[in-house]
Amino acid sequence: MSEAVAEVQEEEIDLAGANEILDKYLDMHGALMPVLQAIQEHYGYVPEPCVHLVAERLNVYTSQIYGVLTFYAQFHLEPRGKYIVRVCMGTACHVKGAGRIAETIKERIGVGHAETTEDLKFTAEYVACIGACGMAPVIMVNEDTFGSLTVQKVDEVIAKYQKMD
Numbered sequence: 001m002s003e004a005v006a007e008v009q010e011e012e013i014d015l016a017g018a019n020e021i022l023d024k025y026l027d028m029h030g031a032l033m034p035v036l037q038a039i040q041e042h043y044g045y046v047p048e049p050c051v052h053l054v055a056e057r058l059n060v061y062t063s064q065i066y067g068v069l070t071f072y073a074q075f076h077l078e079p080r081g082k083y084i085v086r087v088c089m090g091t092a093c094h095v096k097g098a099g100r101i102a103e104t105i106k107e108r109i110g111v112g113h114a115e116t117t118e119d120l121k122f123t124a125e126y127v128a129c130i131g132a133c134g135m136a137p138v139i140m141v142n143e144d145t146f147g148s149l150t151v152q153k154v155d156e157v158i159a160k161y162q163k164m165d
Helices: 003-010 016-025 032-043 048-058 062-071 091-095 098-109 151-163
Strands: 083-088 122-127 139-141 144-146
Touching (some): 016 032, 032 048, 083 098, 091 098
Antiparallel strands (some): 083 139
């Protein structure tokens, strides 16, 4: 874990947003998943203090909550970057050089799979398939898809996001 990520985790989390979310779901049976999804949407991840708050307010064991959070890949327990760079490692992308694309991204942003830059700007993820095999090799940055990549094109994509605030 980077120092910046550790600092964010050590900071006091404002639970007002989580309490507002919980207020909407208190009387709903089976609200755990939508509550956790909304909390992650609000904070960008599910902070530990929120887990304890959810447990208390929904009358659920924290172990049950962590069971859900660790079972579903959609949930994250640590802060993530503003830009999530997903590198497709599927068969078509692999054959067309996804390994080199992943190496280039790691060199340019300084982090590899499941890592976040210290400034919380980028998180890298290597995924099984993006579903754009005809454009292999492919990456996604948040919701934007970039295909038929070369090292030069990767440099252009990363430079574009590095310039953004």
